[in-house]
Amino acid sequence: MEVFLQTLVAGILKGGLYGLIGIGMTLIMGVMGIINLAHGQLMMIAMYITYSLFQFLGIDPYVSLLISMPALFLLGMAIQKYTLNPLLEVESILPENQVLMTVGIGMVLTEIIRFAFGSDYKSVQTSYSTSTFFIGEISFSLALTVAFFIAVVFTILMFWFLLKTDMGRCIRATAQDKDAALLMGVNSKRITIITFGLGSALVAAAGSLLIPIYYLFPDIGGPFTRKAFVITILGGLGSTVGAILGGLTLGLAESFGATYIGMAFDDMIGLIIFILVLLFIPGGFKRLTKI
Amino acid sequence: MKKYLPLILLILLIIFPLIGRDDYHRHLMILVLMWVVIGTGWNIIAGCTGQVSFGASAFFGVGAYTAGLFSFKLGLSPWWGLAVSGLVCMALAFPFGWISFRLRGPYFALVTLALGEILRHIATVWESLTGGMVGILIVQTYVSKVPYYYMVLALAILSVVGVKVIMGTKWGYYFLSIREDQDAAESLGINTQFYKMLSLNISAFITGMVGALYMVYMGFIDPKVVFSLHDISIMAILVGIVGGVGTIYGPVVGAFIMVGLQEFFRTGFFGLFKWLGAVTDAQAVKVAAKYVSEAHVLGFGILVVLVILYLPNGIVGDWGKIIGAFIPRRKKEVQR
Numbered sequence: 001m002e003v004f005l006q007t008l009v010a011g012i013l014k015g016g017l018y019g020l021i022g023i024g025m026t027l028i029m030g031v032m033g034i035i036n037l038a039h040g041q042l043m044m045i046a047m048y049i050t051y052s053l054f055q056f057l058g059i060d061p062y063v064s065l066l067i068s069m070p071a072l073f074l075l076g077m078a079i080q081k082y083t084l085n086p087l088l089e090v091e092s093i094l095p096e097n098q099v100l101m102t103v104g105i106g107m108v109l110t111e112i113i114r115f116a117f118g119s120d121y122k123s124v125q126t127s128y129s130t131s132t133f134f135i136g137e138i139s140f141s142l143a144l145t146v147a148f149f150i151a152v153v154f155t156i157l158m159f160w161f162l163l164k165t166d167m168g169r170c171i172r173a174t175a176q177d178k179d180a181a182l183l184m185g186v187n188s189k190r191i192t193i194i195t196f197g198l199g200s201a202l203v204a205a206a207g208s209l210l211i212p213i214y215y216l217f218p219d220i221g222g223p224f225t226r227k228a229f230v231i232t233i234l235g236g237l238g239s240t241v242g243a244i245l246g247g248l249t250l251g252l253a254e255s256f257g258a259t260y261i262g263m264a265f266d267d268m269i270g271l272i273i274f275i276l277v278l279l280f281i282p283g284g285f286k287r288l289t290k291i
Numbered sequence: 292m293k294k295y296l297p298l299i300l301l302i303l304l305i306i307f308p309l310i311g312r313d314d315y316h317r318h319l320m321i322l323v324l325m326w327v328v329i330g331t332g333w334n335i336i337a338g339c340t341g342q343v344s345f346g347a348s349a350f351f352g353v354g355a356y357t358a359g360l361f362s363f364k365l366g367l368s369p370w371w372g373l374a375v376s377g378l379v380c381m382a383l384a385f386p387f388g389w390i391s392f393r394l395r396g397p398y399f400a401l402v403t404l405a406l407g408e409i410l411r412h413i414a415t416v417w418e419s420l421t422g423g424m425v426g427i428l429i430v431q432t433y434v435s436k437v438p439y440y441y442m443v444l445a446l447a448i449l450s451v452v453g454v455k456v457i458m459g460t461k462w463g464y465y466f467l468s469i470r471e472d473q474d475a476a477e478s479l480g481i482n483t484q485f486y487k488m489l490s491l492n493i494s495a496f497i498t499g500m501v502g503a504l505y506m507v508y509m510g511f512i513d514p515k516v517v518f519s520l521h522d523i524s525i526m527a528i529l530v531g532i533v534g535g536v537g538t539i540y541g542p543v544v545g546a547f548i549m550v551g552l553q554e555f556f557r558t559g560f561f562g563l564f565k566w567l568g569a570v571t572d573a574q575a576v577k578v579a580a581k582y583v584s585e586a587h588v589l590g591f592g593i594l595v596v597l598v599i600l601y602l603p604n605g606i607v608g609d610w611g612k613i614i615g616a617f618i619p620r621r622k623k624e625v626q627r
Contacts, residue, residue: 035397083596092603093470093537096343099397100532103525104595111589115582222520226408229401268412271405278402279390 002137007259008252009138015251016148016155017206021224022231022243023158024202030175030238031195032084034098038106039203040224046072046204047216048113054124054211061124061211062146068208069201076200079105080193106221114218123215147209154205155244158198162240171195175238203228223267230274235285242285249273249285297540304444308437317436321508323550324443325501329523330530330542331450332498337528338537339458340490341470342392346403348523349410350380350495354502355517356414359427364420369429373503380499381492388491392484395473404520411518426513429506439508446504447543450497455539457493466490470537521588529591533598535605544606552594556587 021043028036046068053059053067083105087097094100128146132139162168173181174191182188231250235242250270257269304324311317329347337343357379358372391402414421421427433439457463465486468476477483506512517523526549534545567576602609 035401083600086600087603090600090603092599093338093608094341094343094532094603096397096400097599097603099343099400100528101596101599103528104592104599107521107525107588107592108596111586111592114585115589226404233398233401264416265412268409268416271409271412274405275390275402275409278394278398282393 003259006138007255009140010144011252011255012248013141013144013148013251014255015248016151017209017247018227018231018251019244019247020151020154020206020209021203021228022235022247023155023240024199024206025228025232026235026238026240026243027171027195027202028199029232031171032098032192034084034102035229035232036102036196036199037099037225037229038079038102038109038221039199039228040226041106041109041221042072042076042200043203043207043224044113044216044218044221045075045109046207047211047214047220048117049204050208050211051122051124051216054126061126061208062150065150065205065208068204072204073197073201077193077197079200080196084196085189085192106225110218110221117218119218121215121217124211126212129212141213143212147213150209151206154202158202159240167194171198226267227270230270233274234277236283239285245285300543301448308440314436317440319550319554321436321440321443323546324440324447325505326526326530326546326550327447327543328443328450328497328501329527330534330546331447331454332494332501333527333531334537334542335454335457335466336490336494338531338535338541339454339463339470340466340487341473342487342490343396343400343528344403344491344494345400345520345524345528346406347498347527348518348520349403349407350384350498351502351505351523352407352410352414352514352517353380353383354499355506355512356421356427356502357499358503358506359429359512360420362429363422363427368432369503369507370432373500373507376499376503377496380495380502384492384495385488388488392487392491404524407518407520407524411514411520414514414518421514424513424515426511426516427506428511431510432507439504443501443504443508446497446500451539451543453493453497458539462486462489467537526591529595532605533594535607535609538605538607541605541607548606549591552590553587556583556590 021039025036025039028034028039049068049071050061050064053064054061059067083101084098087101090097126143128142131142133142133145134140162172170181170186170191171194173184173186174188174195178188181191227250231243231246233246234249235244235246250273253269253273254266257265261269304320307320308317311320329351332350333344333347354376357376358369361367361372361375362369387406391399391406394402415423417423418425458466465476465481468479468481469483469486473483502517505517530542530545530549532545533548534543535541598605602612606613
């Protein structure tokens with residue numbers, strides 16, 4: 001029973017962070033209708049920013065959120081403005097050019113980091129990296145718990161932004177119907193740029209929050225991109241609530257899989273869930289919750 | 292002239308082992324021809340039928356493991372594996388396509404990506420069957436590279452000519468109609484599910500064959516090599532889009548360019564940097580040479596970005612555009 005509860009707690013804490021990754025991806029997917037296969041690589045960039053800030057300037061990873069998020073916001077906007085938006089005007093046979101483009105961008109980002117930092121594993125050792133506290137018999141990793149709560153705060157802020165502000169409404173309008181939004185006076189090109197920036201900033205937050213408990217190397221982006229699309233498909237395309245549920249599900253599944261099946265199956269579980277979801281609930285949780 | 296270009300290339304390829312006598316160049320040509328086949332396999336499902344696939348590695352790996360396991364587990368010659376690998380891959384492609392062709396566009400691309408990754412994990416974890424990360428090592432049949440060269444050349448010719456023939460028949464037009472507008476094709480009475488399956492199976496068949504050929508040629512495989520997302524699936528896409536999506540000779544051009552480029556970076560611009568370092572004896576050049584030899588993925592990434600932005604239909608598809616950029620068109624001026 002203790003093992004079960006422990007696994008449950010670990011899964012939920014991890015799931016909160018996954019939710020943050022998933023929301024960024026689902027926003028981009030909803031507004032632009034493309035799958036951003038450079039999502040994990042953007043997170044990797046944020047992780048390296050946090051790492052360098054800690055290593056060279058001694059800035060705490062949680063404080064560096066204030067730097068990594070705006071930096072990735074700008075990077076995301078630049079990517080959308082200079083590489084993805086021009087593709088809309090390019091005549092081509094394959095409609096999936098934008099997806100292929102994100103793959104190319106991901107490769108470039110990974111290799112630039114490899115040049116700058118080398119391929120070896122790095123980690124950030126903060127004073128609280130390994131500290132835990134207990135509630136009853138169940139141990140909580142301090143860093144992971146803090147990360148979970150910060151992730152929840154960001155998620156709530158994101159909801160507030162999407163539901164209550166003008167910009168948020170514009171984003172949702174563009175996601176629902178691009179042409180109609182354009183006719184209502186929404187500058188949809190600007191919206192796509194801002195959305196990509198926001199998505200990148202959210203995944204940057206997840207990256208910075210993961211740093212104290214995780215290690216990093218240039219190729220870490222790939223597995224997280226895979227996690228991100230599994231979460232998004234699980235949640236339903238473009239659904240923010242779905243992304244949170246998807247993140248939690250993936251976190252729990254990975255955690256239970258690691259405990260009861262074996263650590264080696266960690267990555268595979270996500271992919272198998274992905275296939276199962278496509279087979280049995282093709283719309284994801286969006287179809288079940290109707291949000 | 293243009294009409295005879297494929298024929299001239301073919302003759303050059305056939306007499307190549309007489310010209311390129313050292314094993315290094317023969318090895319490179321074998322790699323190029325393998326990529327011609329993989330690129331053609333990608334092109335028929337993605338370029339001609341419009342279902343972008345990130346799953347070339349899945350079929351390549353299954354083909355390679357089929358040949359490997361024939362020798363490793365059954366004790367038969369791996370050449371039997373080569374004979375059945377295409378069919379094994381079709382046996383995989385059939386249920387996979389049946390399940391995943393209900394998805395469209397980017398979502399289909401994601402499923403194929405997941406397929407490749409799942410198979411890589413299975414090959415890694417199922418140690419009792421595949422040997423896990425240790426991989427499979429077999430003894431090569433021939434010491435010389437010439438027999439392998441002609442085999443892969445035959446396969447390349449077969450696949451390119453096969454695709455050319457198919458694209459000229461009714462099947463090919465059905466494929467194109469699915470790529471252009473699936474709903475319209477469906478409403479005209481084309482069984483889109485069937486023709487997408489057909490296209491996927493052709494692609495799987497030739498990719499699997501070349502995977503098995505890779506096994507018997509290299510003599511060693513492990514999950515990281517043959518199920519690699521970057522080195523197989525994405526490279527296949529690169530070969531396709533650099534050469535020309537949906538064109539028949541595109542993958543041929545793409546394979547020459549991509550393998551050439553890979554080798555170009557790997558050898559540090561064909562030894563240019565090494566030579567410069569030796570001549571000038573400058574530390575900076577030596578450091579640069581080290582970086583350049585590691586930069587091929589970066590080069591590929593930049594190439595993808597540039598090709599998609601400026602040559603979306605690849606070198607063969609946008610040939611007129613490339614020529615036009617260098618040679619001003621005289622005909623039009625005369626007409627004015």
